[in-house]
Amino acid sequence: MANQNLSEIWIYLSASPLAGLTLTLMAYGVAYRLYTHFNNNPLLHPVVIAATLIIGFLLLTDTQYDAYFEGGQFVHFLLGPATVALAIPLYQQWSKIKKLWLPLSITVIGGVFIAGISAIVIAQMLGASLETQLSLAPKSVTAPVAMAISEQLNGLPSLTAVLVVTTGILGAVIGTRILSLIRIKDDAVKGMAMGITAHGIGTARAFQVSNEMGAFSGLAMATSTFATALILPWLVGCFV
Amino acid sequence: MQFINGLTILLVYQLIGEITARYFSLPIPGPVLGMLMLFVTLAIKGSVHSTLEKTATGLLSHLSLLFIPAGVGMMVHFDRIANEWIAISIALVLSTIITLIGSATIMSIVSKFVTDTRRSGEEK
Numbered sequence: 001m002a003n004q005n006l007s008e009i010w011i012y013l014s015a016s017p018l019a020g021l022t023l024t025l026m027a028y029g030v031a032y033r034l035y036t037h038f039n040n041n042p043l044l045h046p047v048v049i050a051a052t053l054i055i056g057f058l059l060l061t062d063t064q065y066d067a068y069f070e071g072g073q074f075v076h077f078l079l080g081p082a083t084v085a086l087a088i089p090l091y092q093q094w095s096k097i098k099k100l101w102l103p104l105s106i107t108v109i110g111g112v113f114i115a116g117i118s119a120i121v122i123a124q125m126l127g128a129s130l131e132t133q134l135s136l137a138p139k140s141v142t143a144p145v146a147m148a149i150s151e152q153l154n155g156l157p158s159l160t161a162v163l164v165v166t167t168g169i170l171g172a173v174i175g176t177r178i179l180s181l182i183r184i185k186d187d188a189v190k191g192m193a194m195g196i197t198a199h200g201i202g203t204a205r206a207f208q209v210s211n212e213m214g215a216f217s218g219l220a221m222a223t224s225t226f227a228t229a230l231i232l233p234w235l236v237g238c239f240v
Numbered sequence: 241m242q243f244i245n246g247l248t249i250l251l252v253y254q255l256i257g258e259i260t261a262r263y264f265s266l267p268i269p270g271p272v273l274g275m276l277m278l279f280v281t282l283a284i285k286g287s288v289h290s291t292l293e294k295t296a297t298g299l300l301s302h303l304s305l306l307f308i309p310a311g312v313g314m315m316v317h318f319d320r321i322a323n324e325w326i327a328i329s330i331a332l333v334l335s336t337i338i339t340l341i342g343s344a345t346i347m348s349i350v351s352k353f354v355t356d357t358r359r360s361g362e363e364k
Contacts, residue, residue, distance in 0.1 A: 020309075024305075024308055024309060025305075027308070028302075028304070028305045028308060032302075032304075045304070046304045046305075047304050047307060047308055047311050048311075050305075050308045050311075051308055051311035051312050051314065054308070054312045055312055055314070055315045058312070058315065059315070065312065065313060065315055065316050068309075068312065069309060069312075069313070072308070072309030072312065073309065075305060075306055075308065075309055076306065076307075076309040076310060078299065078306050079271075079306045079307065079310075080251075080254045080270075080271045080274075081247060081250035081251055081254055081271075081299065082299045082300060082303055082306055083254075083269075083271035083272060083274070083275055084250045084251075084253045084254045084257070084271055084274040084275050084278055085250055085275075085295070085296035085299050085300055086275050086300070087253075087275045087276070087278035087279040087282060087296075088278075088282070088288055088292065088293060088296040088297070088300075089296075089300070090275075090279050091279055091282040091283060091288060092288070094283060102350070102354060103347060103350040103351045103354050106346065106350045107343055107346045107347040107350060108343075110342065110343065110346040111339060111342060111343035111346065114338060114339050114342040114343065115335065115339040118334065118335040118338045118339060118342075119331055119332075119335040122330065122331040122334050122335055123327055123328070123331040126326065126327035126330055126331060127327060128324050128327040128328065128331065129320070129324065131320075132320065132324050132327070132328060136328070136331055136332070136335075139332065139335070140336075140339060142303075143303075143306075143307040143310075144271070144303070144306065144307065145269065145271075145272055147307070147310060148269030148270075148271055148272060149269060151269070152267065152268075152269055156317060156320075157310060157313075158310045158311070158312075158313025158314055158316065158317065159313075159314065159317050159320070159321075161307045161310035161311045161313070161314075162311055162314045163328070163332060164307075165307075165311065166332060167332060167335075167336055170332065170333065170336050171336055171340065174336075174337070175340055178337055178340050178341065179340060179344055182341055182344065182345075184344045184348065186348070186351075188347075188351070189344050189347045189348050189351065190344065192343060192344070192347045193339075193340045193341075193343040193344035193347065194340070196339060196343045197336055197339040197340045197343065198336070200303065220343075225272075226272070226275070226276065229268050229269060229272040230268065233267035233268070234267070
């Protein structure tokens with residue numbers, strides 16, 4: 001009798017958005033605490049931990065992704081307004097952008113071209129499918145914008161989300177080492193490279209090095225996000 | 241109420257961005273266009289209302305949470321990733337290194353050039 005009640009409850013839960021939404025928030029809560037506990041170590045980025053926990057749970061309970069997304073979509077929807085909200089940090093850096101507009105715009109436009117072309121061409125040479133190439137192309141910009149670009153290019157936005165986070169973690173972990181290997185000493189230059197390559201995750205790492213590196217990384221991230229949205233659709237037309 | 245007002249402004253700009261992008265069939269995502277429009281509005285106005293600032297900061301401070309449902313969507317693409325993981329990982333690692341080195345190099349050259357021309361301008 002109790003078992004029957006339990007399975008009825010399970011049927012109700014798997015059909016309602018309540019479970020998926022609660023699961024998302026709980027997994028994020030656990031992942032976020034773990035991340036801050038280990039001094040914001042990029043390898044323990046909350047998206048990686050939370051997504052792993054949720055995927056594990058869904059596989060264990062034999063739940064389809066679509067059923068989970070019934071609830072997940074409420075969080076997912078906020079990506080749109082969050083993208084619009086990126087105008088505020090961009091505006092707050094406007095006075096700095098105006099002062100540095102020449103080196104900033106040349107570096108950002110160059111970096112955006114390098115990031116897009118290198119990802120597409122390398123994937124193409126290694127025989128990756130067209131959808132994979134398109135999903136890889138916007139990997140260096142912040143996830144909400146990258147996913148919107150990926151969708152527009154007919155890539156796979158959820159694959160892009162994973163690739164963006166992986167790129168961010170990779171940049172945060174190897175970034176400072178690579179930059180000192182090529183003898184870059186100026187924190188402003190390091191920050192620019194970090195923000196263009198590894199978006200928010202790289203910027204968080206840059207702030208651990210110095211405030212100057214963090215500020216330049218944030219500046220580069222904000223401007224390259226916008227430059228990528230403008231440049232990448234045309235660039236992809238030339239290379240794919 | 242403050243949070244709702246802030247969210248309403250963001251949604252209005254997103255809506256205008258989506259409609260404009262679709263109407264003119266622009267290859268830019270609607271929310272990105274909304275971001276540009278909001279940025280232009282703020283630059284003309286010369287200030288950010290504290291309501292909007294609070295909502296935006298709140299939303300952006302936990303930006304990671306918002307792409308978890310999409311990240312979980314990776315489970316739908318397990319087959320693709322299993323088939324193409326070598327190409328994906330090599331492209332990801334090499335492209336990340338190339339972008340780091342490339343943008344650092346451009347920035348070093350450009351900022352050196354900019355300070356050099358400034359200095360030679362001052363000497364004259």
